Amino acid sequence: MDNVTSWEKLKHELKAAAAGLGIDKIGIASADPFVELKQRLIRHRELGYESGFEEPDLDKRTQPSLLLENPQSIIAIAVAYPSKLKNPPKSEPGARRGIMSRSAWGEDYHKVLRDRMRKLEDWLRERVPSLRAESMVDTGALSDRAVAERAGIGWSAKNCSVITPEWGSWVYLGEMITNLPLPPDEPVAESCGDCTACMDACPTDALVAPGQLNAQRCISFVTQTKGLVTDELMRKIGNRLYGCDTCQTVCPKNRGKNWTHQPELQPDLEKAKPLLVPLLTMGNREFKEAYGQTSSAWRGRKPIQRNAVIALGNFKDPSGVQPLANVLRSDPRFELRATAAWSLGRIGGAAARDALEQALKLEREEAVLEAISAALAAGSPGNRDAAQEALGAPGEDDGLVKRE
Template sequence: MSLKQKIIEESQRLGIDKIGFASAEPFYELEDSLNEQRERGFNSGFEHQVVEERIYPEKTFENPQTIISIALAYPTKISEPVPKDEKRGMFARASWGIDYHDILRDRLNKLIAFIQTQANNIEEKEHWRFAPQVDTGELVDVAVAQRAGLGFIGRNGLLITEEFGSFVYLGEIVTNIQFEVDEPVPFGCGDCTRCVTACPTQALLGNGSMNAKRCLSYQTQTKGMMPEEYRKKMRNVVYGCDICQLVCPYNKGKDFHFHEEMEPEVDSVYPKLKPMLSMSNKEFKANFGHLAGAWRGKKPLQRNALIALANVGDRSALPEIYTCAKEDVRPVIRGTAAWAIGKLGNKEADKWLQLLTELLAKETEAEVIEEIQQAIVQLSKKERRVTK
C-alpha cells in the first residue's frame, strides 16, 4: 500500500469525510479575481491580506510539493424541536456545534501525526514538514479543495461536493512530500443561478465571487452600526447566512450527523432573543463561547438580537430594548435599540416618542443621535396617521 493509500485509509478512521491531494503549484487562476476583488472594494477584511501569499504557496512554505485537502460534513437539521415559548434567533448552520476551526485542527494534527509514523527512517521524518491550515490561513480553501478533487466551486463561491453538497468544513495541509495528485472537479452549476437570485442583498456576482461587504454573513459579524438596508433582510438570524446554500439543488435533502462535536444545542443555536440583550460576559461565554459565531464577541450578537426582535415584531421586548437605549455604555447598542423602538413602538407611539425625545436630549454620540431622530420621525408619522 502506498503512503497516499495509507493516509486515505487513516483519514477514514479519523472521521474525515473526504480527502484529496492537490499540486502545490501556484494558483494562477485566482490572480485576476483576487486583485479585482481588492480593487473594487469587495473584500470583507477578514481574509488574508497579502494576495501573493494566497496564490503562491512557496511564499509561506519552503519547497511545497503537495496540499492535502480534507472536508468534514456538518448537519443541517436539529434533532430536537425548537420551543415556541418566546421569540428566538438563529445561528447559521456553519456555526452549529463546537467551533469548526477546533474540530478541523484536531483532524489535521492527528493526520500529520499519523503520516510522521510512516517515515522510513529518522532522516526522512526530520525532512518531512507540514503546515496545517483552516480558513484563517493564507490559501483559498475552496480553490485547494477543487484542485484536490473534493468538489467544484459553485456560483456562490462555496465548494459543492457530490456527497454532501456545500455543507462541509474545509482544511488543508501543505507539505514537502510529493504525492500523486487527484483530478480537479469541473464546474457543475450549468445554467442554474438560484443562489444568485435568492441572495437578499445581491452580494453574489454569479461567477464564484462576491461583494463580501454586501453578504449578510459579513454584516452580522461587523462591530459597528449595521447599515439600515441590511437590517430587515437579516430577519431573525443573529449570526451568518445560509440562504444561498438552502436554495442550491445539490443541497436538497442533505443532512449528515457524522460528528458528535457538531451536534447543535437548541438554546445555543436558536437562542431566546430577549435574554441576549442583558447577558453578562460570563453568560455569553457559557452559552455561545464554543460556537464559531462567538469569535467577534458579544456586542455584534447583541446588536443583531435587537434587530431580530424588531424584525419578528416582538413588542413584549420593548422594556428590555429601552433599557439598552437608555443605559448601555456602547453607542452601537444604544443606536440599534433606538431603531428597534422606532419599529416596535407604533402601538403606543406617543409614549415612545416622549421617551425617545428624553433620550435625544441626553445623547452625545452622533451615530446614536441620528438613529434616535430617525426613530422619532417614523413614530411621528404613525402618530399622525392614528390622529387622523
C-alpha cells in the same frame, strides 16, 4: 519511499484511513502557484469586494512556497456538518428567537479541524518520518476553496461554496502543505449548470456574479461587524445573529443532506436558536460560558447583541419594546443604543414612541440622537398592526423573518 508507486500507495492508504481520522474526504493538489486565483483576487480588491478578514498578502494566498519551503503537494480535507435542527424551539410572540448559522453550531470548527489535522499529520509522520507540513483551517493564508477545488474535493459553485458530490456544500475545509510528492487528484466537474437559485435568493444581492461575492453586502459578513449597520441591511438581517446560510439552503445540491456523524459539530438547540431578550443583558463571562466554545465567539458578544437588537425590531413584536428601551437608556455602547432606537422605530406604537422621546432628552451621542430622530419619524401607532403578522413563519430558521 522513493518511487511513484510507493507514493501512490501511500495516497491510497491515506484516503482509506480518512474516516478513522474523523475526516470525510481527502484530496491531493499540486503545490504549484494559484496564478489565475491571484488575478481574480486582485480584481476583487480593486472592486472593493473584500471583507477585510482575509490574509492581506495576495502572494501568500496564492504561493504555497511562501508558507513551506519546497512544497510538493497539498492535502485537502473536508469534514461534513449538520444542516438541520431536530425539534427546534419555536419563536413565539413574547419569546422571539434568533438563529445562528450552521457554521456556529456545535464546537468551534477551527478547533475540530485542527484536531483532525493533527491526527492526519501524526498518521503521515509514522509512515514518513521526514515529513514537513504546514496545516491551516479557514484562517490560514491559502484559499481553502481554491485548494479544495484543485484537489478534487468538489467544485467552486456560484454561491462561492465548494460543493462536494457526496456531502453537498455542508463541509468545512482545511489543507496541509507537505514535502511529500503525492500524486494529485483530478478536479471535480462543475455541476451548477444553469441554476441560479443561490443568486436569486441572496437577501442583499451580494452574489454579484457566479462565484463572485461582494463581501461588504454579504449578510454573513455584516453580522460579524461591530459598528453601525445601514437601515437597508438591518432589514435584510432578519433574525440572524451570526452568519447567513440562505445561499446554501436553497441550493438543489444540498436538498435532503444533513450530517450527524461528527459528534463535536452537533447543535445545542438553545444556542443555535436562542431567545433574543436574554442576549441583550449577557455579560462577558456569561457570553464566554455560553458561546466561548463556538465559532461565533471570535468577534465577542457585541455583534451578536447588536444583531439581537436588530432582530427584535424586525419581528415588530411589542414585547420587545421594554428590553429595547432599557438598551437605549443604559447600554454604554453607542452602537447598541442607536440600533435600539432603530428597532423601536420598527416596532412603533405609543410605548416605543415614549421610550424614544425620553431617550431624546438624555442622549448626548450624535449618532444616537440621529437614530432616535429617524425612528421617531418612522414610527407610528399604525405600525403596531405589523406586530400581529405571522413572523415566526417559514424561512425564519434561515434568518429571514420576512421579505420586504
